[in-house]
Amino acid sequence: MEVTKGMTFGAKxxxxxxxxxxxxxxxxxxxxxxxxxYKVSGEVVEVCQNEGCWLKLKTADGAMMVRMKDHAFLVPxxxxxxxxxxxxxxxxxxxxxxxxxxYAEDAGKSKAEIDAITKPSKEPVLQAKCLVVAD
Numbered sequence: 001m002e003v004t005k006g007m008t009f010g011a012k013x014x015x016x017x018x019x020x021x022x023x024x025x026x027x028x029x030x031x032x033x034x035x036x037x038y039k040v041s042g043e044v045v046e047v048c049q050n051e052g053c054w055l056k057l058k059t060a061d062g063a064m065m066v067r068m069k070d071h072a073f074l075v076p077x078x079x080x081x082x083x084x085x086x087x088x089x090x091x092x093x094x095x096x097x098x099x100x101x102x103y104a105e106d107a108g109k110s111k112a113e114i115d116a117i118t119k120p121s122k123e124p125v126l127q128a129k130c131l132v133v134a135d
Contacts (some may be wrong), residue, residue, distance in 0.1 A: 001076045001120070002078075003076050003078050003079060003082060004133065005132040005133055005134065005135055006052055007132070008118075008130065008131070009068075009074075009112075009131045010068070010069075010072055010128065010129055010130035010131055011072075011129045012130065013039065013087050013131075013132050014027075014039060014087060016039045017039070018039045018040055018041040018085050019038065019040055019041070019042055020040070020041060020042065021041075021042040021064050021124075022059055022060050022091060024038055024064070024124060024126070025061070025064065027093060028090050028091055028092055028124055029124075031094065034126045036090070037087065037088055037089050037090075038088070038089075038090050039085060039086075039087040040057070040085065040086055041083065041084070041134060042057035042059070042064070042084065042086075043057065043058040043081065043082070043083050043084075044080050044081065044082050044084055045066070046063060046080065046081040046097060047060075047075065047076075047077045047079050047080055047107075048077070048103075048106040048107065049077050049106060049107060049108045050072060050106050051115045052074040052075040052076060052077050052079075053067070053068050053071055053074055054066060054067045054068065054103070054106070055075060055079060055084075056108070057084075057086075059122065059124075064123065064124050064125070064126065065095070065123060066086050066125075066126045066128050066131075067123045067125065067127055068131075069088055069128055069129050072129070073131075079133070081134075082133055082134075083134040083135040084132060085131070085132045085134050086126060086128040086132075087126045087128065087129055087130050088126055088127045088130070089126070089127050090124055090125065090126040090127070091124070091125065092122055092123065092124050092125075093122070093123065094120050094122050095120055095121050095123060095125075096100070096120050097117055097118060097119065100115050100117045100120070104117060105120060110134055128134065
């Protein structure tokens with residue numbers, strides 16, 4: 001599927017001003033509201049190669065996981081390198097080794113890269129209700 005600026009997936013995105021992935025990480029680390037919703041913009045660095053059910057956005061510390069809430073929509077695997085806006089609830093979660101390895105498999109990583117995952121990680125995770133291609 002050809003991806004073009006303005007393509008929308010999921011629900012309609014709000015008119016709220018988007019924050020960066022780094023601003024989101026700081027904001028949710030300081031918040032105790034697990035149901036707060038955010039509109040975030042960032043560059044896609046990885047997409048689930050099996051069906052487009054998750055993606056990762058670039059952050060200063062690596063990447064932030066974005067899951068499509070309730071698998072309500074899927075995104076094209078060709079989004080890597082594109083800027084997008086996503087909106088939905090976000091929180092810091094601990095991700096198990098098993099889940100990190102599952103994501104690595106979905107991303108098409110090598111067996112050596114998958115086997116190298118030996119520790120869980122704490123990272124911001126956003127449950128996207130919508131996604132818009134920004135560029």
